[in-house]
Amino acid sequence: MRTVFAVALLLLAVFYTAMAFADFNFLSPRGRIAPGFFPQIIGSLLVFFTLSTVIIEFRRRQTEPGILPDWGVTLSVNALVGVFIVASHFLGALPGMIIFMLLTLSLLNRGKHMVNLLLGVALPVLMFVSFRFWLNAAMPPGMIGLPY
Amino acid sequence: MRLGTSLRQAVRGAALACAVSVAALTAAPAMAEYPSASERLDWTIAFGPGGGNDIMARTIISILEKYKLYPGEIVAQNRSGGSGAVGWGHLFNQKGNPYGISTTSGSFLTTPLKANTPWGPSSFTPVALLAADDLILVVNKDSPIKTFEDWVESSKKTAPALGGMGAVNVDFIVPTLLAEKAGYEFEYVAFNKQGELTTALLSGALDAMVVNTGEVSGLIEAGDIRPIAFTGSQTPDWLKGVPTLAEKGYDFGISAPRGVVLPPDVPKEAQDWWIKTMKEVINKPEWQEYIKKHDLTPTVLWGDEFTKFLETNQETFGRVLKAKGVIQ
Amino acid sequence: MELFDHLLLGLSVAITPINIVYLLAGAMIGMIVGIIPGFGPAAGLSILLPLTFGMDPIGAIMMLAAIYYGAMYGGTITSILLNTPGESAVVASTFDGYPLAQQGRAGPALVMQAVASFFGGTVGVILITVLAAVFALVTRSFGPPEFFMLVMMGMVTLVVLIGDNWRYGAVSALIGFALGTVGVDLETGLQRFTFGSAELIGGIEFIPIAIGLFGLGELYYAFYQGLHRAGSGGIIQYQNEKEFWPNAQDWIVSKLALVRGSILGFCVGLMPGAGATVASLMAYSIEKSSSKTPERFGKGAMEGLVAPEAANNAASAGAMVPLLTLGIPGSASTAVLLAAFVLWGVKPGPLLMEQNPELAWGLVASMYLGNMALLAINIFAIPVFVMMLKVPYRLLAPAVILVCTMGTFSVHGSIIEVWLMFAAGIVGFFMKLYGYSPAATVLALVLGPLAEETLRQTLIISRGSPLIFVERGTSLIILLITLGVVAFGIYMSHSRKAEKMKANAVDTSSE
Numbered sequence: 001m002r003t004v005f006a007v008a009l010l011l012l013a014v015f016y017t018a019m020a021f022a023d024f025n026f027l028s029p030r031g032r033i034a035p036g037f038f039p040q041i042i043g044s045l046l047v048f049f050t051l052s053t054v055i056i057e058f059r060r061r062q063t064e065p066g067i068l069p070d071w072g073v074t075l076s077v078n079a080l081v082g083v084f085i086v087a088s089h090f091l092g093a094l095p096g097m098i099i100f101m102l103l104t105l106s107l108l109n110r111g112k113h114m115v116n117l118l119l120g121v122a123l124p125v126l127m128f129v130s131f132r133f134w135l136n137a138a139m140p141p142g143m144i145g146l147p148y
Numbered sequence: 149m150r151l152g153t154s155l156r157q158a159v160r161g162a163a164l165a166c167a168v169s170v171a172a173l174t175a176a177p178a179m180a181e182y183p184s185a186s187e188r189l190d191w192t193i194a195f196g197p198g199g200g201n202d203i204m205a206r207t208i209i210s211i212l213e214k215y216k217l218y219p220g221e222i223v224a225q226n227r228s229g230g231s232g233a234v235g236w237g238h239l240f241n242q243k244g245n246p247y248g249i250s251t252t253s254g255s256f257l258t259t260p261l262k263a264n265t266p267w268g269p270s271s272f273t274p275v276a277l278l279a280a281d282d283l284i285l286v287v288n289k290d291s292p293i294k295t296f297e298d299w300v301e302s303s304k305k306t307a308p309a310l311g312g313m314g315a316v317n318v319d320f321i322v323p324t325l326l327a328e329k330a331g332y333e334f335e336y337v338a339f340n341k342q343g344e345l346t347t348a349l350l351s352g353a354l355d356a357m358v359v360n361t362g363e364v365s366g367l368i369e370a371g372d373i374r375p376i377a378f379t380g381s382q383t384p385d386w387l388k389g390v391p392t393l394a395e396k397g398y399d400f401g402i403s404a405p406r407g408v409v410l411p412p413d414v415p416k417e418a419q420d421w422w423i424k425t426m427k428e429v430i431n432k433p434e435w436q437e438y439i440k441k442h443d444l445t446p447t448v449l450w451g452d453e454f455t456k457f458l459e460t461n462q463e464t465f466g467r468v469l470k471a472k473g474v475i476q
Numbered sequence: 477m478e479l480f481d482h483l484l485l486g487l488s489v490a491i492t493p494i495n496i497v498y499l500l501a502g503a504m505i506g507m508i509v510g511i512i513p514g515f516g517p518a519a520g521l522s523i524l525l526p527l528t529f530g531m532d533p534i535g536a537i538m539m540l541a542a543i544y545y546g547a548m549y550g551g552t553i554t555s556i557l558l559n560t561p562g563e564s565a566v567v568a569s570t571f572d573g574y575p576l577a578q579q580g581r582a583g584p585a586l587v588m589q590a591v592a593s594f595f596g597g598t599v600g601v602i603l604i605t606v607l608a609a610v611f612a613l614v615t616r617s618f619g620p621p622e623f624f625m626l627v628m629m630g631m632v633t634l635v636v637l638i639g640d641n642w643r644y645g646a647v648s649a650l651i652g653f654a655l656g657t658v659g660v661d662l663e664t665g666l667q668r669f670t671f672g673s674a675e676l677i678g679g680i681e682f683i684p685i686a687i688g689l690f691g692l693g694e695l696y697y698a699f700y701q702g703l704h705r706a707g708s709g710g711i712i713q714y715q716n717e718k719e720f721w722p723n724a725q726d727w728i729v730s731k732l733a734l735v736r737g738s739i740l741g742f743c744v745g746l747m748p749g750a751g752a753t754v755a756s757l758m759a760y761s762i763e764k765s766s767s768k769t770p771e772r773f774g775k776g777a778m779e780g781l782v783a784p785e786a787a788n789n790a791a792s793a794g795a796m797v798p799l800l801t802l803g804i805p806g807s808a809s810t811a812v813l814l815a816a817f818v819l820w821g822v823k824p825g826p827l828l829m830e831q832n833p834e835l836a837w838g839l840v841a842s843m844y845l846g847n848m849a850l851l852a853i854n855i856f857a858i859p860v861f862v863m864m865l866k867v868p869y870r871l872l873a874p875a876v877i878l879v880c881t882m883g884t885f886s887v888h889g890s891i892i893e894v895w896l897m898f899a900a901g902i903v904g905f906f907m908k909l910y911g912y913s914p915a916a917t918v919l920a921l922v923l924g925p926l927a928e929e930t931l932r933q934t935l936i937i938s939r940g941s942p943l944i945f946v947e948r949g950t951s952l953i954i955l956l957i958t959l960g961v962v963a964f965g966i967y968m969s970h971s972r973k974a975e976k977m978k979a980n981a982v983d984t985s986s987e
Contacts, residue, residue: 005906009647016654019669032935035661035668038928042657046650053643070702077699078902081692081877085898089891093882101874108704108870123875131882135509137523138225138889139882196522203819229888233674262665263677309937316665337936338662340929343748343804344623353619353937366803366825441821474665
């Protein structure tokens, strides 16, 4: 995984640098710093350093030490955050928050249905009320016209 | 208001004709009673709270509410981001909805030029141009430049460094037109924040800057910076003695438009209703006070005249920016 | 004593029952708002500005100033408890604040944080009261060359921060710099890396990236370690929380850090723009390089939390100087205060203090009161925050995600920024897992664009000559100070090495 992450960063760095060299000038016709000056320097350094980390990771070739990692829950929560953002965008903030809380709690806090249901509804409603009426802050209104 | 009255008559005639034809074509029964008290008016403010656009929108809303000019509920939403691209993009997507509305500012002209937005200033249904946000050319109090003539003369000798906000902006275009016409060169230094621009002038790093009058009125009063010329059509009272560019023979008619627009393709009734209502708004003492407090120049154009104004301004903008290689 | 007359005038204006209510309300609201990730002082102020429209000017401005201060206090709380800075000025507070909390010393850390904020804030206000006019001169000497030098000073700190793990640190910082180049180029109007998106033309903001990298990244990391299965506590060892109050040792190590941080913070805060962030970073790196035991830093050194906290609060007071004496906003937050002044018909500028003495001195007086009120509120509220950590992680984590996501959205009402936060969360998790430095990334994101902007402005003004940096007095002074700080750091680390070697030599010889 370590190597995969390093390689992913390297690919992004190469992409960024290629764009910086293709699209922008290093210096302007009058010899001043042009829009490409910093991106090209940053990009080149980034490619150099990410390449060197990739090489190190390949050489290291050792298993990651430490605790038993819980990839399953980590990935599921990450996916649920994604679901949350999509739901908030389309349904609005309040339904999005409730869906997210109920799903996440049912994953993390297994079997305690009453607690989950209570928290999963009460917390979003509290958040919604304080953001909307007290802080007067923007929340995703939703695309399909639910009263948000 | 001379211009206003004659325009008003012209627009009214045109509006009547259009109203009749549109009514005949669509005969929308739903529009019979615009505005309906049960519909919420969604007021898009394309910038964050506390900015010029925000203050203007909230001033108009408070006048509408105080004098009960609008029957329903008005909800103001700050939809900032991308120099107005986000907010006005939101309004653009409300095609035909007479319950969306927004206030404009300088970026209304410049953002479409730099961001290739699907909309341009003339895509929207115009209501009115209410005021112009004009600029003032100022120098540090220690500068040897005292008058507009001094400025032109010294600029011809050595190209000055002149600061302004952003590159794709009125701040860049007006000095560029002036330099072209007066025949001198200058170095334009773009800034992101007004505070940094003003201190750069105070510190002596810049030779001059262009700025909205309201931003530096305190510094001008205290004598820390010296006004050289005003870009609007009429110098505000407290700046008496400062010449306008027009008086010196440089009339460009360019300014940041502070106006009101509706989404594209809004029924004629709604547009007419807003023109009628805004005419009432600008006659209220609160509006006059707002104009005075923020040093705006009352420049009033209604309906299609407003669109025409936007189009001419944007054309000039596009031409200058293309010539200078700022936009492709 | 004109000074006391002014202050008395200010106090007489500020101390009315209704104004005190506004002040307390503002401080409370500010603190709570500051705790919500995404709502820094600037966002909090601009959202709450409309609430004050109906009030009288002095009460309203006192309340807004209290919100500003309160948010500065509150912002640190999440830095310490959740490793999530809501603002670039409190990134430095995560370096040692979070390790302290992890070791079960959240209580003392929060108390010392409140004390440091109070100390910094109060030193700042005293300096404003006594020497505002003198400090205005400092602001007046600041142009693009000086800003560039100041940003360079902040960059030096990045190097201190990256430390031993330099290869990963460099990658982290460069990612931040690269993200900072996204958006419309200020000078030419050219779009860089925006892929045609209107939302990106304004650039990538600090909030979504910081909340993603720190907040979500930290949460995923905790899940990865399986903390949701633990009964209570979690990332933070609440079970180990032995005492709530800081011990004598904490006070001893923090004494000088408080003073140094406050004065440094105020001076850097005077400069419009970079202010609080650079100030807190510099305070941290000065503390670390002058310490006899720099290896404790980053592992829960109390002075490493106290110094940046004192600095960023002093800087927020310093930022009031350009506002009050010149009408120039020094930060996003003071820009909102400036808008409020204008809204109430006050013309900000050099004459403000003469023309509106009640307002100006009332504001200054309210800052004294506000700092005292906030210290008290904090001391009372801290047990509540520490209690929050007793909530089992499996219940706390979803709630934190809820607040982070909505907080990010509310800043600009932009769903794109929420997706940015989401992406930053994934990257942040891996960075944490593999030893990269998210702090270097977000600081580079803040400092990079400033460096580019000011360097290019400078070179246009000087017609391409770099000599301008040494020709202008203030710029030269900052350059010399930066070199001094670097030289001092190198000297200290050498002398420590030499001492250690000597000590080792003595050890071996005695054996």
